[in-house]
Amino acid sequence: MIYVHIPFCRQKCSYCNFHFSTSLSLKDEILKALKKEIGLRKNELNLANLKSLYFGGGTPSILTPEEIMMLTDEVLKYFHFDPDIEITLEANPDDLNKDFLSGLSKTVVNRLSIGTQSFHDEDLKLMNRIHSGAEAEDSIKRAQDHGFHNISLDLIYGSPVSDFEVWKNNLRKAVALEVPHISSYALTVEPKTALNSWIKTKKVPSPKDEEQQKEFHYMSDFLKDNGFIHYEISNFAKPGFYSRHNTAYWNNEPYLGIGPSAHSYNGRDKRSWNVANNTLYIKSLAENKFPSETEILSEKDRYNEIIMTGLRTASGVNIARLEESFSSEILDHFEKELTKGLQSGVLKTTENHLMIPEENWFLADGIASDLFIL
Template sequence: MAGIYIHIPFCRQACHYCDFHFSTSLRYKDDMMQAILHEIEMQKDYLGNENIETIYFGGGTPSVLSADEIDRLINQITQFHHVAADAEITLEANPDDLDREKINALRQTPVNRFSIGIQSFFDEDLVWMNRAHRAQQAEACVKRAQDAGFENITADLIYGYPLLTDTKWKHNLTTMFQLGIPHISAYSMTVEPQTALAAFISKKKQPPMSEQQSANQFNMMLDAMQTNGFEQYEISNFCKPGQYSRHNSNYWKGIRYLGIGPSAHSFNGETRQWNIANNARYLKSISENVIPAEIETLSESDRLNEYIMTSLRTIWGLDLDKLNNIAAGAPAEVLKNAQQFFDNGTLQRNNQILTLTAKGKLYADAIAAELFF
């Protein structure tokens, strides 16, 4: 099995914290559509004859595309790949794009899952982030989608930024639960280089993020999720029983995927490749029948480290047998380095599986780095 990711590199406006690849000009949207359709054909052999079980439209903001455009992209994928009848097909969307007409049109396409970027239910927070929507639109679009028959919905929240008091954070979580959303992704606000937020902080127009606030709100979230029947199956992802994101779960499990569009990444188990993050150069290259990608052949240590990093973030944990399949003898080295984390209560072992404890989830990346080869 495998997945396909389509990167749509357009947004109506730039969020202050975002460092993903996008353009706020839709001038070349039609050209980009044609290029992505062509790249799907050009990359048709990358995954071999693997069944496609997930398709994910990310960005950027894929919901700037019309339902007909999304349908064309899915049809192009099905022309060159075998797509499973029960494939999970996700569209990332902003609340301001999901009016009744758009939702009803999308209902006529194979899209069966929405990932909605809500981030907060407070207008002042959304203005601070420079989001294009407002809180009322967020609640309304979720209800419209549900009324139209879209039950498989995930929504994003952000915590750990100066405007977000604990009271507001509790309200955001409670509102999500009341809306009946079965999957929630929640991320600590991070300050990425070359973003507007980073510039504001460097010029002292905004205070820096507080690690203590982020940790406190992370723990608040864990308690609230557990109380409301959500399972934390990855550090930042929570769901009702069985409602995992199949596409993202495949990333964490090391399953192969193909990325299409500018800045999109692909992985086939042995190599990783990534397309150029420049719309004009991407369009030119595709027009010349050249895939604008850099390719990296993964060394044994690369594959070990990648598996350690991704597996430890999940409820399924790090499987020592799988580690041994990548490199004989690797489990012994990992266990030696892991002893300090067993001792301080941040890592636990159950037979051949290592998982983070609740305390350890606050330090997931640091712990994984100590286990690297």
């Protein structure tokens, strides 16, 4: 799969550190560099057919439909597309106007991931989002009117400026809109963000773990009751609508990341990442140099990563794969910690797969870390 990172945003969200820019000249330079990088790295993925192309980052919907097709055509020069390829565009609700959607419907993009975050205006103000709850709802309906039905919504739970009833209403609206995929994450407080500053100065209260856990479990039950499959801790889908792109990450499949700060992985032991600085990225590619750093993963790193990603999913970790891939030292540690986890009930095994029981998913990071080798 290929991930194209677009390093532009229309606003700086209060809960992240993402850089933003709307400079047209810089955008043109970035697009030129993206095309250059795609060509230089055409031999890195040894795939018969590309199954996922994902435009993410910042705000890819800041691009015009013509620019999106230009990048897609550049990828198609060097890679064969699977007949059933998933081509996803991340979008902000405020970008999904009729003209943009009309143009986008004529491209090969067949899936939208919309950064709704919430249908509650106070939540959106806290996150410094431009759109309102009503505008978020309208943007989804417009996208459906223009033929986009494979839609994923992002929702944030655990906001300190809303309550349980607001969260219930968010979920009811998402279900009523008949979208087939929902990704939902707890609101987190990152250092050096506006939200962190507001909490320190007591302008807003800090998110509460117990409230977030309550909302997480309600979400899981409610969405399953409405036909969704809880296939990964933060992801729910109707049958046939799992995100192929994200599933490839969780299954440790190879991927190629194009663009500033994008990451790549060869599916075995090598990870690389591009520089985040736009100017350095452009300069390197103008000189036919890769703007990236590389890390060779140790056996312990590879083991920890398989445990971390696999235990986030409903399918879990394939124990046979572990036994085929790692040394006796690694496996001895795994067996020891596995026994502890099974005895305490925080882990279970089914058909030679190790998984975390769904009632413990909210605590999955801590449970998985107990199996890590440090």
